[in-house]
Amino acid sequence: xxxxxxxxxxxxxxxxxxxxxxxxxxxxxxxxxxxxxxxxxxxxxxxxxxxxxxxxxxxxxxxxxxxxxxxxxxxxxxxxxxxxxxxxxxxxxxxxxxxxxxxxxxxxxxxxxxxxxxxxxxxxxxxxxxxxxxxxxxxxxxxxxxxxxxxxxxxxxxxxxxxxxxxxxxxxxxxxxxxxxxxxxxxxxxxxxxxxxxxxxxxxxxxxxxxxxxxxxxxxxxxxxxxxxxxxxxxxxxxxxxxxxxxxxxxxxxxxxxxxxxxxxxxxxxxxxxxxxxxxxxxxxxxxxxxxxxxxxxxxxxxxxxxxxxxxxxxxxxxxxxxxxxxxxxxxxxxxxxxxxxxxxxxxxxxxxxxxxxxxxxxxxxxxxxxxxxxxxxxxxxxxxxxxxxxxxxxxxxxxxxxxxxxxxxxxxxxxxxxxxxxxxxxxxxxxxxxxxxxxxxxxxxxxxxxxxxxxxxxxxxxxxxxxxxxxxxxxxxxxxxxxxxxxxxxxxxxxxxxxxxxxxxxxxxxxxxxxxxxxxxxxxxxxxxxxxxxxxxxxxxxxxxxxxxxxxxxxxxxxxxxxxxxxxxxxxxxxxxxxxxxxxxxxxxxxxxxxxxxxxxxxxxxxxxxxxxxxxxxxxxxxxxxxxxxxxxxxxxxxxxxxxxxxxxxxx
Amino acid sequence: xxxxxxxxxxxxxxxxxxxxxxxxxxxxxxxxxxxxxxxxxxxxxxxxxxxxxxxxxxxxxxxxxxxxxxxxxxxxxxxxxxxxxxxxxxxxxxxxxxxxxxxxxxxxxxxxxxxxxxxxxxxxxxxxxxxxxxxxxxxxxxxxxxxxxxxxxxxxxxxxxxxxxxxxxxxxxxxxxxxxxxxxxxxxxxxxxxxxxxxxxxxxxxxxxxxxxxxxxxxxxxxxxxxxxxxxxxxxxxxxxxxxxxxxxxxxxxxxxxxxxxx
Numbered sequence: 013x014x015x016x017x018x019x020x021x022x023x024x025x026x027x028x029x030x031x032x033x034x035x036x037x038x039x040x041x042x043x044x045x046x047x048x049x050x051x052x053x054x055x056x057x058x059x060x061x062x063x064x065x066x067x068x069x070x071x072x073x074x075x076x077x078x079x080x081x082x083x084x085x086x087x088x089x090x091x092x093x094x095x096x097x098x099x100x101x102x103x104x105x106x107x108x109x110x111x112x113x114x115x116x117x118x119x120x121x122x123x124x125x126x127x128x129x130x131x132x133x134x135x136x137x138x139x140x141x142x143x144x145x146x147x148x149x150x151x152x153x154x155x156x157x158x159x160x161x162x163x164x165x166x167x168x169x170x171x172x173x174x175x176x177x178x179x180x181x182x183x184x185x186x187x188x189x190x191x192x193x194x195x196x197x198x199x200x201x202x203x204x205x206x207x208x209x210x211x212x213x214x215x216x217x218x219x220x221x222x223x224x225x226x227x228x229x230x231x232x233x234x235x236x237x238x239x240x241x242x243x244x245x246x247x248x249x250x251x252x253x254x255x256x257x258x259x260x261x262x263x264x265x266x267x268x269x270x271x272x273x274x275x276x277x278x279x280x281x282x283x284x285x286x287x288x289x290x291x292x293x294x295x296x297x298x299x300x301x302x303x304x305x306x307x308x309x310x311x312x313x314x315x316x317x318x319x320x321x322x323x324x325x326x327x328x329x330x331x332x333x334x335x336x337x338x339x340x341x342x343x344x345x346x347x348x349x350x351x352x353x354x355x356x357x358x359x360x361x362x363x364x365x366x367x368x369x370x371x372x373x374x375x376x377x378x379x380x381x382x383x384x385x386x387x388x389x390x391x392x393x394x395x396x397x398x399x400x401x402x403x404x405x406x407x408x409x410x411x412x413x414x415x416x417x418x419x420x421x422x423x424x425x426x427x428x429x430x431x432x433x434x435x436x437x438x439x440x441x442x443x444x445x446x447x448x449x450x451x452x453x454x455x456x457x458x459x460x461x462x463x464x465x466x467x468x469x470x471x472x473x474x475x476x477x478x479x480x481x482x483x484x485x486x487x488x489x490x491x492x493x494x495x496x497x498x499x500x501x502x503x504x505x506x507x508x509x510x511x512x513x514x515x516x517x518x519x520x521x522x523x524x525x526x527x528x529x530x531x532x533x534x535x536x537x538x539x540x541x542x543x544x545x546x547x548x549x550x551x552x553x554x555x556x557x558x559x560x561x562x563x564x565x566x567x568x569x570x571x572x573x574x575x576x577x578x579x580x581x582x583x584x585x586x587x588x589x590x591x592x593x594x595x596x597x598x599x600x601x602x603x604x605x606x607x608x609x610x611x612x613x614x615x616x617x618x619x620x621x622x623x624x625x626x627x628x629x630x631x632x633x634x635x636x637x638x639x640x641x642x643x644x645x646x647x648x649x650x651x652x653x654x655x656x657x658x659x660x661x662x663x664x665x
Numbered sequence: 666x667x668x669x670x671x672x673x674x675x676x677x678x679x680x681x682x683x684x685x686x687x688x689x690x691x692x693x694x695x696x697x698x699x700x701x702x703x704x705x706x707x708x709x710x711x712x713x714x715x716x717x718x719x720x721x722x723x724x725x726x727x728x729x730x731x732x733x734x735x736x737x738x739x740x741x742x743x744x745x746x747x748x749x750x751x752x753x754x755x756x757x758x759x760x761x762x763x764x765x766x767x768x769x770x771x772x773x774x775x776x777x778x779x780x781x782x783x784x785x786x787x788x789x790x791x792x793x794x795x796x797x798x799x800x801x802x803x804x805x806x807x808x809x810x811x812x813x814x815x816x817x818x819x820x821x822x823x824x825x826x827x828x829x830x831x832x833x834x835x836x837x838x839x840x841x842x843x844x845x846x847x848x849x850x851x852x853x854x855x856x857x858x859x860x861x862x863x864x865x866x867x868x869x870x871x872x873x874x875x876x877x878x879x880x881x882x883x884x885x886x887x888x889x890x891x892x893x894x895x896x897x898x899x900x901x902x903x904x905x906x907x908x909x910x911x912x913x914x915x916x917x918x919x920x921x922x923x924x925x926x927x928x
Binding site (some may be wrong): 046048049050064158159161162274275277278281 | 806810
């Protein structure tokens with residue numbers, strides 16, 4: 013070990029970190045995957061062998077330094093290994109959203125100039141074969157799961173295991189190749205290129221270096237005190253920056269174990285079996301977990317219900333303070349610990365969150381009720397302000413100072429400032445290198461001295477906590493010059509469990525109007541309790557009593573808004589419930605489920621016009637696209653409803 | 666394994682089968698054969714005798730006339746469990762699962778005939794019985810993986826939507842590792858997407874395991890797409906037999922489906 017002193021070989025790339033992990037903690041688990049109903053594990057030294065074999069195999073197939081390789085599939089250990097193997101030979105891995113339709117894939121493969129593709133299964137291979145003719149640069153396709161591919165005879169298709177086999181042979185003949193190739197890499201090299209889903213226009217390829225990823229990951233691990241004993245579950249898309257940090261960079265830096273779920277449908281159960289200590293989820297996951305709990309509590313026996321509600325009330329009063337280490341009376345502490353034995357502990361266990369040391373949420377605003385619910389159970393849930401261009405971390409809520417309305421204080425080594433126009437800007441070691449082949453966009457986003465425009469409007473308060481209001485470009489004005497912040501209102505709407513998605517309009521209009529998507533699970537359950545028959549989403553969404561239900565929610569939001577001096581005038585006057593769910597496959601949402609305003613405004617122009625007329629009904633046709641590219645139309649007659657009484661600012665008080 | 670799709674010799678031969686219930690003739694002198702590794706469809710209007718035909722093949726009904734030869738062995742008055750032992754598994758038109766049991770347990774029942782330990786051993790979860798249980802569980806897990814139903818492994822089947830129940834039923838039949846699979850309307854009542862999935866599973870079963878498949882189905886586009894040969898029954902009689910194209914062009918078939926009056 014003495015001859016291998018760490019400082020002679022800086023650990024500045026993933027392949028080097030992998031070698032180090034194999035040396036220091038070779039017998040500790042590195043990857044897990046549930047297969048055939050059983051959790052299979054690989055230790056760090058096994059992973060190092062797998063990666064080495066694949067890297068050598070890729071070399072024999074002609075992958076050269078600087079080439080790009082697209083990687084696409086569900087979260088699978090083999091695909092994570094492929095990322096590192098590609099990096100080991102000096103090429104650049106580009107993870108692609110696995111549920112993209114063939115056209116979206118074509119754009120990315122073409123733009124990234126990928127010469128190799130490493131994909132999970134037949135589904136992905138089929139999509140690639142569909143567009144392969146138009147991708148002259150794509151030379152080889154490697155797939156992990158051979159099922160259904162036995163009769164595919166194209167010469168450019170290869171099995172992952174066979175590539176590794178070739179690699180092992182090559183490695184025996186050229187034992188020095190792998191180490192030399194790994195040593196050639198350095199921190200300034202490109203680590204990965206991630207395509208941001210982008211709420212406007214085509215996706216942009218964000219180039220991140222090893223330094224960006226490794227330094228940011230090390231800082232984040234240091235701030236939360238993460239060790240190689242952590243367990244985490246990788247279930248969010250590999251193409252998303254968060255997964256690259258939480259399931260790759262931080263795992264490599266801290267040496268902890270990453271589990272992959274059996275399938276995307278089994279995540280909740282896998283979560284319970286793994287019991288992660290470090291956990292990330294967007295707000296909608298916390299919301300749906302809470303909805304499931306509440307639905308099940310309503311079905312529970314009376315005594316259990318009373319016990320649950322009593323102790324949840326106790327938790328609401330003292331839980332947050334206890335978690336933040338504040339002064340709490342002994343009697344209240346005692347009550348809380350009884351609650352912990354009877355309710356909170358078992359509940360967290362059912363949710364698979366009992367071991368969580370740190371849980372993050374980001375991407376969208378989380379409802380204060382939901383946030384408080386989890387924190388009062390004793391779960392250390394924190395909000396992040398994050399972006400792909402920052403390698404995730406911009407601000408984190410610090411332990412002991414977690415306030416639901418802020419996004420926390422700047423992360424280690426991150427500087428945050430507010431530009432004169434109110435836009436949030438940051439500078440950090442994680443700042444991206446450039447947008448691939450798009451100098452104009454790079455120059456627009458990143459200043460010469462390294463500051464990045466986030467495009468979000470916000471402010472820093474007296475204690476240096478960051479508050480985010482909305483996307484700057486989305487903040488508009490009504491005709492009477494009242495400020496209109498669409499996302500702010502939409503988030504308030506979405507905090508109601510019955511509302512899944514909301515889109516509001518108002519810029520340069522006389523009043524604010526809204527499209528609503530109901531949450532089929534929650535409203536469906538509500539309907540079932542009232543013996544309300546319905547045949548599907550469209551039918552349920554059109555029912556009069558569902559409109560009443562949503563109207564109640566909107567009235568509450570209006571009351572809330574009335575209390576705000578700046579936004580009091582932007583109350584919702586008219587709304588409708590959309591006849592179909594907004595879907596990424598139809599281009600209405602991004603792959604990370606953010607609303608694409610322009611697309612929606614174009615597609616549903618008739619409905620918007622109707623909202624700003626005195627019509628009470630509007631008939632629509634909408635095209636839906638299935639994942640395989642087929643499409644179909646849905647026709648419906650949508651009711652438009654006025655909110656009975658505009659609440660004035662005084663009436664709200 | 667590349668021979669899986671090569672259609673082989675005759676596996677099942679049905680000769681001059683006649684079946685009647687009192688005065689009703691369900692099947693009248695029907696003959697056809699099924700070759701190894703083939704997907705064979707039986708179609709016909711309602712009441713044509715399709716399900717009766719399947720019930721004869723797996724020994725549930727005993728035809729008054731004619732005989733059935735399976736794997737070269739001619740059989741008389743066979744019972745259903747004997748058919749199962751010989752390697753015939755089936756699914757039903759109306760789902761016949763144990764509603765209160767989980768998906769896993771339902772599929773495990775498909776292994777029933779292959780369990781060799783006696784009741785006493787099985788009541789002990791120990792030693793050879795445990796070993797046997799593990800081996801069967803491994804097969805069941807392969808079926809679960811194949812049909813992509815991991816997420817419902819522990820869900821009681823009564824709570825599953827119809828399309829998934831059909832898939833579980835197929836899983837139970839597959840767990841028996843059959844040589845011949847009888848599917849009675851595997852796609853009835855499914856939506857477009859579910860049908861597509863089911864088609865893919867049927868083709869994959871045929872392709873990966875080389876299982877011979879006999880299916881009854883009403884959706885003509887499905888039948889014409891996936892089957893190698895089609896038998897058409899009408900009022901208990903065979904009116905056509907051949908490749909999908911031949912059958913499609915057959916005047917009797919067109920009449921039967923468009924409803925020409927029978928005098």
